[in-house]
Structures are given as C-alpha cells and as structure tokens.
Amino acid sequence: MSSPLRTEQLTKRFRSVEALHQVSLDVPEGAVFALVGPNGAGKTTLLKTLLNIEQPTSGHAEVLGVDTRAMKPDLLARIGYISENQRLPGWMKTGYFLSYCKRFYPAWRDDDLAELIRLYQLPLDRKLSELSRGMRLKAVLASALAHRPKLILLDEPFSGLDVLVREQLIESILERTPEATVLLASHDLPEIESFASHVAYLNEGRLEFAEEMGSLTERFREVEVTLEEPTTLPGDLPRNWLNAEQSAVVVRFTDCRFDGRQTQAEVQRRLRGVRDVTARSMSLRAIGVALARSAEASVGAR
Numbered sequence: 001m002s003s004p005l006r007t008e009q010l011t012k013r014f015r016s017v018e019a020l021h022q023v024s025l026d027v028p029e030g031a032v033f034a035l036v037g038p039n040g041a042g043k044t045t046l047l048k049t050l051l052n053i054e055q056p057t058s059g060h061a062e063v064l065g066v067d068t069r070a071m072k073p074d075l076l077a078r079i080g081y082i083s084e085n086q087r088l089p090g091w092m093k094t095g096y097f098l099s100y101c102k103r104f105y106p107a108w109r110d111d112d113l114a115e116l117i118r119l120y121q122l123p124l125d126r127k128l129s130e131l132s133r134g135m136r137l138k139a140v141l142a143s144a145l146a147h148r149p150k151l152i153l154l155d156e157p158f159s160g161l162d163v164l165v166r167e168q169l170i171e172s173i174l175e176r177t178p179e180a181t182v183l184l185a186s187h188d189l190p191e192i193e194s195f196a197s198h199v200a201y202l203n204e205g206r207l208e209f210a211e212e213m214g215s216l217t218e219r220f221r222e223v224e225v226t227l228e229e230p231t232t233l234p235g236d237l238p239r240n241w242l243n244a245e246q247s248a249v250v251v252r253f254t255d256c257r258f259d260g261r262q263t264q265a266e267v268q269r270r271l272r273g274v275r276d277v278t279a280r281s282m283s284l285r286a287i288g289v290a291l292a293r294s295a296e297a298s299v300g301a302r
C-alpha cells in the first residue's frame with residue numbers, strides 16, 4: 001500500500017516568498033511523524049497544502065492516495081485537524097459544537113465522544129469563547145477524534161498547555177495509532193522526543209532530513225577533543241562537523257554523521273596532537289539547537 005501522506009518536489013510560493021522548496025516527504029502508515037524547524041520554516045504551509053487549504057505552486061501532494069487538489073469532502077471526513085490558530089464559532093456551546101461537527105463525519109462514534117467528554121471533563125453547557133485555551137483545545141480534539149480519523153494533523157498542539165493537559169493530549173493521540181497516522185508540527189522538542197516515531201526537519205522551506213527518531217539520535221553526537229597544545233582550527237573542516245569551536249586545548253563540535261571509528265579517524269586526520277576524544281549522545285532539543293545555530297551561521301556567512 002502507498003504511504004498515507006506523500007509529497008513530491010512540492011513547492012509553494014507566496015509572491016516573493018518560497019515557503020516550501022521541492023519537498024519530497026513520505027509518511028509511513030501508523031507513524032507519529034513530527035515536523036520541526038525554526039519559525040517560518042514552512043511547517044504550517046505544508047500542513048495546509050496537505051489539507052488543500054493552500055495549493056502547490058509546483059510538484060504535488062497526496063493524501064490517502066488522492067492528489068490534494070482533487071480532495072472531496074469524503075476524504076476530508078477521514079482527517080482530524082487541530083491547529084493552534086483554528087477559528088472556532090465562539091458563540092456555540094461546547095455540546096452544540098460537538099453535535100454540529102457530527103453531521104460532517106459519517107464514521108462519527110457517539111460512544112467515543114462520550115468517553116472523550118468524560119476523560120476531558122468538557123463542560124457541555126459553556127460557550128467555546130468562555131473556555132480556557134486548554135479546554136478549548138480539548139473540545140477540538142474531541143471533535144477531531146470522535147470520527148476515528150485515518151489521519152491526524154496537528155499544528156503546534158502543545159503551546160501554552162500545562163503538563164497534565166499535554167499528557168492527556170499525547171495519550172489520546174497515541175491511543176489512535178497505529179490505526180491512524182499522525183503528522184504534527186511543533187517546536188516542543190522534548191515533548192516530541194518522548195513519543196514521535198519519526199522526525200523531519202524543515203529549514204527555509206527545504207527538507208533537511210526525514211527519518212526515524214532512533215536513527216537521528218544515533219547519528220548526532222556532541223564531540224569534545226582535547227589537544228596536547230593549542231593550535232588554530234583548520235579552515236576546511238568536514239561538513240558534518242557543525243558549530244566547531246576551540247577554546248585553548250579543547251575543540252568542540254556536533255557530529256551529524258557520527259560513527260565511532262570513523263569520527264576518531266577523521267579527528268586524527270584533521271587535528272594535530274590529539275590527546276583525547278569523547279562523544280556524548282544528544283537530546284532532540286540539543287540536536288535542534290545545534291541545527292538552528294548551524295543554519296544561523298550559514299546565513300551569516302552568505
């Protein structure tokens with residue numbers, strides 16, 4: 001079976017801004033796929049293109065085997081979408097909002113909704129505009145999960161939520177997998193690391209990588225080299241040594257293609273008088289910071 005979410009050479013331009021540049025992405029069935037990257041990287045644009053809210057300038061995107069430009073309501077009814085910027089009819093009472101949503105989804109399950117209302121303790125007789133941000137998000141999540149979507153798309157679902165609400169949200173989403181495939185855009189790297197199976201990194205509209213979480217954390221290491229005596233760093237360091245810096249006899253860099261023996265050999269080849277090499281594994285947050293610093297430095301160098 002083909003992947004439930006796929007883009008091929010997807011480019012989206014808004015006048016002079018290229019929000020997405022030839023993005024080719026494949027999200028496997030049942031994955032919890034995190035889309036990360038700095039502000040303005042193109043994450044929201046990618047999600048909106050997958051929902052046909054925005055249309056590609058070139059290339060194409062496919063959802064559940066259908067080109068997004070040919071999406072019909074029956075396909076949209078198989079997708080649960082939650083965005084921090086979602087506009088809601090604030091005047092609706094929560095209970096009315098949920099029954100209003102029901103009519104758009106043939107697969108709607110009243111028993112699932114009852115369970116979600118109980119779990120989230122949703123106040124059905126209060127207007128959406130009167131709910132706290134977290135509570136409003138839970139109401140939207142209930143409406144998005146009660147129809148057992150095949151795809152769950154989330155745009156910054158965690159921002160501003162307390163730790164318990166986040167936990168509930170993650171649990172609810174994970175309970176839906178592997179029957180559902182999840183794609184979420186988020187800046188919350190520690191949270192993502194705790195539950196995503198895959199991670200993709202967008203930077204200035206370009207997909208820098210997309211891979212399993214395990215392989216990503218395997219290939220990144222914080223490397224520290226101690227030298228016999230201070231020397232100047234050579235100018236032509238390997239491209240996989242990110243943010244290399246030197247302080248007296250210590251050289252530090254992030255290796256984004258770490259391989260124990262190979263990294264050792266490379267260090268010996270590039271630096272003179274190596275006394276010791278240590279390599280520490282990195283959290284997703286530390287990897288994100290290293291990538292952002294490296295991207296900033298390359299913009300500065302242009």
Ligand SMILES: Nc1ncnc2c1ncn2[C@@H]1O[C@H](COP(=O)(O)OP(=O)(O)OP(=O)(O)O)[C@@H](O)[C@H]1O
Nearest residue numbers: 014017018019037038039040041042043044045046
């Ligand atoms: N409707 C639009 N018109 C013009 N430019 C847009 C539009 N939507 C997005 N952009 C631009 O496209 C680029 C990507 O924006 P996008 O919102 O997709 O980034 P993002 O990764 O979601 O950012 P953030 O993490 O800040 O939410 C930005 O430069 C943004 O200004």
